[in-house]
Amino acid sequence: MSDSVITETAPDAEDVVDARPDEHAGDDHGHDDHGGHHSSLGLSNIKLAMWLFLGSECLLFGGLISTYMLYRNRHSANLGPDQLWDIPFTSASSFVLLTSSLTMVLAVSAANRKDIRATKIFLGVTSLLGGLFVAGQIYEFTTFYREGLGFTTSLFSSSFFTLTGFHGVHVSIGIIMLVATIGMLQKDKISGDKAEAVEMVGLYWHFVDIVWIVIFTLVYLIPA
Amino acid sequence: MQAVTPTTTVKSVTSRVRIARLSAVAVLAAAVAGCAQDAPQDTWDPAGPNAQKIHSLDNVVYAIAGVVGVIVFAVLSVAFWKFRDRGQPIPEQSHGKPALEIVLTIIPAMILIGVAIPSVSTLMALNKTDDTECIINVTGQQWWWEVDYPVQEGCGGIDEPIVTSGQMVIEAGTKVLVRGTSRDVIHSWWIPRLNGKRDMVPGRVHTVRLEADEPGIYAGQCTEFCGLSHANMRMEVVAMEPDDFAAWKANQVEAYVAPEEGTLAAEGESTFVAQCSRCHQVDGLTDNDGELVIARPDQNVWSGAAPNLTNLMTRNTFAGASWDLLSNECRADVWEADSADVGAAYLEGVSESCLNEVELREWLRNAPAKKPMYTDPESLEETNGLPRGMPYLALSEDQIDQLIAYLLERK
């Protein structure tokens, strides 16, 4: 375990920069906060994984958005975006979602300060705002439905509901993650770095927000 | 230096490597040289300028591919032979020579640029649509092609639309523009000796150029997988001299002549009205009240179409050009006729003595048994009860006799 061993077998290892790693094999739970993790990039595994996952998600939403853009004009005369959109309402709910990003940032910084109480509060506010957004979306969907726009009414409606529905499901999963994090903080069940766990949820949450900004711009604001 | 590796029988192995390589080259060479005359869909036997353009490009491309392949295999064989383990010392652990690498990267790139230029110009030439002399529409549906000639000045003048199926008749030497679409799924129009293929997509119109240098019959096949009977969705282009083509056009628009009273064919006519005319149009056919009979395939077949049978016996094949209307002997007279005589032979149509009665009967007796089609009444739930293809009609042998007599007059 000592430097001498290294130099014995690899005499010319000048570029051996890393310190001896902790011997933990892959560890997806970050359960031990003793000892530094070895990571070649200096970014924790779980964070890297989340970034990769979000990279992949970009293409998922890319595909859904492209489908919507292709089909946005294919609807009957009186059930298109022009008749349905309630821009002030959706702007308001978009604003709610954006605000939740802010509270998420506050939660992460509280977690970094190890202020568990504030973390929980901000996570709670974030999930409430997220919940408000989802509620707004459900309200919007039911309004559209009552005006006659079902999932299968037209290509426009199918691709609209698919795109925004997928986003809504992402927000809902985010809310579950937020609530679960609060619960686990409460019960002290998070075995690894708490701040990192919160940050992870935050990454996901911000991503979902950014996707919404794109959707809001392309779907609602740019005229068909 | 000690050998850590278990030794192998190096010598016999290398020679076998060479045999494998040689046979691989032989297969490639055989493919490269593949221009036998006989398969009717041979892609290396162009019979018109469009296919010829592709073929000229092919010659270059296949030659380059062949040469590159031979070089790679030659170098490999030398390496196998020369550097096999004969106890030589461990070679230098060199990690490569960047200059050599770069050169060997640039060479293929240059070759490809060399190929790209003619291929793009050929592509553009093949996509020209403004110089054609005759427009013919094709519409694919499961599992046959409808061919129709809209009224136009092209094609030597067409005053009344002509609708036929399975076979497209054109004038040799005329630049034809095929406009195609589909009524259900994607099909692909392909007459290999005249041009490459083009998908015919529902909701879109795609075009493809066709031109035959000489009169003749050019075989084709639907090449986009379109369900159950994709294999049985064929087509033919029949190219003929201008006079013959004019005669063909005139024949197609001749007025309907009802069968003589009291003949078998006359009985066939009423059977036809009763059984067939809900799907199949025969132009000019009237019912007992003297009303024109208009087929409503849109209400009876899922794709909304069935072949127009007005001039069935002027065609040589039926049901997606999958079976001959001509018996074997008579078929040969048309298909193996000299180029100059093809038109005349084709215009003979199908006479009673030449009819391939066996297969036409099989068709009428039970079409889905001859050609796989989704027509089982029990499984038509998803298609609102409409069959995809021609259903089993439970005709008696007598009815079939009558129908054949009737159909024989449709020319």
Place this chain on the structure above:
Amino acid sequence: MAIIERPTESPATEAPAPSASTSYGYLRRPVETKGWRSWAFTVDHKKIGIMYGAVALFFFIIGGLEAGLIRLQLAGPDGTILSADKYNQMFTMHATTMVFLFVMPMAAAFANYFIPLQIGARDVAFPRLNALSLWTFVFGGIFINTSWILGGGADGGWFMYAPNSSVPFSPSNGIDFWTLGLLITGIASLVGAINLIVTVLNMRAPGMTMMKMPIFTWMGFVTQMLLLFAMPVITVALFLLMFQRSFGATFFSVEAGADPLLWQHLFWIFGHPEVYIIVLPAFGIVSEVLPVFSKKPLFGYPFVVFSGAAIGFVGFGVWAHHMFASGLGPVSVAVFSVATMAIAVPTGVKIINWTLTMWGGKLKFTTAMLFAVGLIVEFTIGGLSGVTHAIAPSDTQQTDTYYIVAHFHYVIFGGGVVGLFSGMYYWWPKIFGKMLSETLGKWNFWLMMIGMNLTFGPMHIIGLQGQPRRMYVWTEYRAGEGFFNLGFWNLVATIGTFVLAIGVFFFLINIWVTHRPGSKTPPAPADPWDARSLEWITSSPPKEYNFARTPVVSDLDEFFHRKYEDVGEGDQHEYVQHMTGEEVIQNEEDNADLNIHLPAPSYWPMVLAFSLPVLAYGVIYSTLLILAGAAIATMAMFGWALEPADAPQSDYDPTDDGGETSKELANV
């Protein structure tokens, strides 16, 4: 603290056990080290790799039997072995099975087993997610194949073009099984991709920079990147298709104004990267094998690395070459045509570098080497026919004929599968500690080579003679006469298939002969091939913890450089072996690390994976099942989240000899 594989020499220096280990979640973690449980719940990347491989091999045989039926049907004109309907299911399922259930998982097997070993890691970054990938793939594969007994397999062709995939055109449930099954296996690929990318980026042994990574790991890494970005696209396509078929949406219904080409774009944006996902792992394998048996480093390592990355990159921009006849318009066609030609350049770099690796070497033609050489030859043939497709005007004559079928079997079988076989022979002693018989191996190789050329070689002729693909019968009338007639060459192709099958059979015999109870095959030497990379610096098969000591890397080809020394002067090189492989390994063992912690097994990956087919059956048959599946999934996710990464110490204490672990609580 969990599995302690060797006694701690100085327990006092150990940090106290983390408090989280007292938390159990719902269930205690499984602790068996023997018996089926030790496999079913394992999170060991090696065991997972082996299971991936075994299941993939099983699906290879299934896919091969389907291919056999296809070829029997086409042996003569108007074949009657299969009905049109069964034939259409057969080639769809053949392709789906081979691509998604054989080649991809087999490559995943190698990646799983060898990427951690090649980078000197003890496991992958997320062992439980790894187990999840495995079981999702297994359950997804089984799910797709249950369609055979539940009304027939999918019948739309493996690229499932719309609108032929809509319910009116394919009323059976086959396509539903296909759609949902691929969504499930897609999860396996995506999770696996994230896992392996993190592993490669973050868990390399000290000293192993990216440019010292073994080339197989590099190619595996590029493959996983392709998966990461290609899977979501097909996921979108599959969701749209599912909504279309199961919930009445009209994404592909032309009557509703849909554009059928949308599906084609989505499918091929995934589909083209997919073909490189198939072949790059094989490229990685032969790039390991050729240097070993040439006794030279891989020629132009950085070029091979960057060309691999370039292939991956350009591969995302050429999808429309599958649509040259779809009516895209000449300008797009021209652009995609030229882009496709461009991809021949980086691929050519690989062929050239492999050839130059052998050039000047000291070649030993073992079975593994023969397969590697076989790949170069067969893939080049397939690649060159690929370039002829890239010429768009030529392709309009070739597309959807057997000439295409010839192309892709040469690259897929001659490239992908042959490369995987090379890997099997090369790494078998590493994985199982026994050498496969070289004699049987050579039979295997030659029969497979002859068989594949007899099967797929004639398809060039058949295709250029105008026989379209996906036809359940071909007719005498269109067969022609003379040397190039379709009848003869179709028959040859069918005969070739059986030669090929016998070749594959020899592989199975080889495994049996080597491993059957009472087999006299001695244990393999630790370094049978005089290998060069890190995975060999440990015992064969490796211990659960992979390396006695985390290796410290200073060279590409680290193992070689530990064994050999260049004593030449100036430009003269002379290599002397100053250590055998055994000695190197012994040296590592002598300096073994203390206190190796390994993640403990878990039930949850399998439970979570199991919920997916339940959900999928639910989509097809009943909402109740959807609810049941969702309940299982929720339970599994919470169990997972609450489960500590390691088993509590008392469950898994070391025994006195330091080897086996106790099983006193094994039956929890």
